[in-house]
Amino acid sequence: MSATAVHSLWTTAGGVTSAAPDEKFTAPVIEYTQLTPVLIVIGVAVLGVLVEAFVPRRARYYTQVFLTVVALVAAFAAVVGLAAGGYGTTKAHIAAMGAIAVDGPALFLQGVILLTSLVAVFTFAERRLDPESHGNRVDSFAAQAASVPGSDSEKAAVRAGFTTTEVFPLVLFSVAGMLVFPAANDLLTLFVALEVFSLPLYLLCAVARRKRLMSQESAVKYFLLGAFSSAFLLFGIALLYGYAGSVSYARIASVVDGSIQKIDPALADTMGNDALLLIGGAMILTGLLFKVGAVPFHMWTPDVYQGAPTPVTGFMAAATKVAAFGALLRLLYVVLPGLNWDLRPVMWGVAIVTMVGGAVVAITQTDIKRLLAYSSIAHAGFILAGVIAATPDGISSVLFYLGTYSFVTVGAFAVVTLVRDAGGEATHLSKWAGLGRRSPLVAAVFAVFLLAFAGIPLTSGFSGKFAVFKAAADGGAGGLVVVGVISSAIAAFFYIRVIVLMFFSEPKADGPTVAVPSPLTMTTIAVGVAVTVVLGVAPQYFLDLAGQAGTFVR
16 A cells, blocks of 8 residues: 555544645745844844853853844844835835734834844943952853852852853843834734743843842842733733734724624624723733833832843833833724724823822932832823824824933933942932032933933933923823923922932042943943934934834834
């Protein structure tokens, strides 16, 4: 009996009949060229994992830093190439079988995430701030993340000069998730991207070299609350699927606006049920507002920002906000535009309590990292004002604000890494007294970042706030603008209080020193200052760029 006959017996016996000749399996069409930025980052992240396995320990640090920088630069070049090829405007479309949108907002936000991550990675690679340990240079990360803090195995790892170079592939995996998150065009892709960028961040928060217990506590808090928010998001996805019979953004939008009347028999009882739409939409919004750090979903922010290694805090504070706001914009403008009036009162309430809550609670903070955390919560409220505007200007103003805010944030946290005492970073505000006399340049640079956060004219913060508030006022949210201006005034108080503390207080004899960084951290801070000043003095080109990139493909 021939092999073919045997095979046909097996398949027939198993109840499998061969397909009819005219029924062909259709292979999925994947536009690899348009997915290049994500593919480059994921490919190099996998390569980084292999480096950890096969490259000798001494060479790993340099190999990982080189690979990470090359990956981010190449991915950014790919984004620029796609934008130059018209994929942000005339050729904008849905790629990868409807899973990913390649359009202006997606490319703009991907570019911002990649540039911010590149600048942040330089602070990850910094090895000159701490004194040498047993003849080895050390960075901000634990010698051996798996060892118990204070144990013999940790001491042995420090003596041997081990370093946790796994942070570099983890950053790349996180960046890959962030690139997909604002471009996701169906709810399952959105959820997968959320997990891909969140899980590496939970790990990165736990690997601080100093204050390891606080670092691990922050990671556990972030993980538990993050899992909670993911559950909300997933439940919302299930409800929206019951409502529309699909997880695709376009399909859900068509059912919302009533252009699809054909009902799937399996979903006849639930399809088009408005209760499912409202509850599902609200739950997905909750999951995204958690990532943005909006009140009342902000509880994780101050603890995680304070406990995580400062380079990770800077990266997370900037890049996560960009990705999460991108996803929030796409959801509100593409999937649920018909729900604008139903969701508007809720979004107004969230924006108001976020602006006021962040600004008021920041006044009471005594730790510089917690202060910046509450400041980031207030900024989330300002950006929400632009989201609520529900106009093309609203989209472009939010894109511009995210671009300006991310560089100021990374630069500010890079400065925080420089002020050190015997226990590592000196983050208590009292330690910063008189810093302007001890190290005028560092204090002046930090003052520039604080003024940008406060929205003082001639800084990028002013341009961003002005654009967002103008869009909100034009979009009929004048009340939000009033609350935003009052919150900005409250926030300006605590930013200027820190500047006064640095320049007009006497330095303490046992005060901290300012470490001299390598060119890596200097580059991060210099780029932050340059972007802050350029976007403050001459923002028009970048506002136009955000305006051109402000159209979502449906």
